[in-house]
Amino acid sequence: MITVTSLASGSSGNALLIKGDAGALLVDCGLPQRTIERQLRYVGMEPAGLTAILLTHEHGDHASSAGPMARRWGLPVVCNGPTRRALGAQLDGAQVIEWEVGGGGTIGAFHATTFAIPHDAAAPVGYLIDAGACCVGVAVDLGSWDEHVVTSLRAADLLVVEANHDRERLLAAPYPWSIRHRIMSDRGHLDNVQAGALLARIGDDGRTRDVWLAHLSEHANSPEIAVRMVGATLRMAGVQAMRLAALPRKQAQRWSSDMVMQQQALFDW
Secondary structure, X not given: OOEEEEXXXXXXXXXXXXXXXXXXXXXXXXXXXXXXXXXXXXXXXXXXXXXXXXXXXXXXXXXXXXXXXXXXXXOOEEEOHHHHHHHHHHHOOOOEEEOOOOOEEEEOOEEEEEEEOOOOOOOOEEEEEEOOOOEEEEEOOXXXXXXXXXXXXXXXXXXXXXXXXXXXXXXXXXXXXXXXXXXXXXXXXXXXXXXXXXXXXXXXXXXXXXXXXXXXXXXXXXXXXXXXXXXXXXXXXXXXXXXXXXXXXXXXXXXXXXXXXXXXHHOOO
16 A cells, blocks of 8 residues: 655645655655654654655755755655755765656665656756556646656656646735746746646546645635636546645645545545
């Protein structure tokens, strides 16, 4: 059995726990160290039991405590060379495993591959993590998508995909114009319609998948708006096989590979 638990999702911090019978991965580590440790223990995971920390990119809401966690608990950090260089001294003293963008490898009981995504970071990546019983696809913090992103995510049974903002709400949000422009750019963040279009393209093969809408803006989106707008985009494209749920920013949410049918109430759109 594989379980996936979102510990946090959003601009205030991101961390995703993928746990199997023979190990566990933490994808991103963007909360304070003590908060991460507390959250892990709350869901029954001792930090020392992690197999590795995988980083999507160097921004603080994804990587701020990767170095401290790795040093304290003797965990390897997996990232690419540009991300490691961008983090600089933050990873000093930690074991770092470098994968090229588009590369990957076996980490404990998992096989993970990376793929490039467009975002204003050194070399941001998404992950496809094959746990044997299922695959988890992660694509957060991307401002646009292409067929390579689609192809990279197609094997996933659970998709964790950014639906950051509603465009009209973003334009009215209390941000300087420079911030709004950055968010809406091709190297910023996906809005709900863009996320829906990506999911529609992935789902045009008709295979049923579960979807977590991630990294929702506190001021320019809400779980209800995200699910409604992404769901409407999917219906317009004729895609009915995606089960949607929006991740809360600071509360744990859990998915299990052997409880998919029982969890359909979570994916109500």
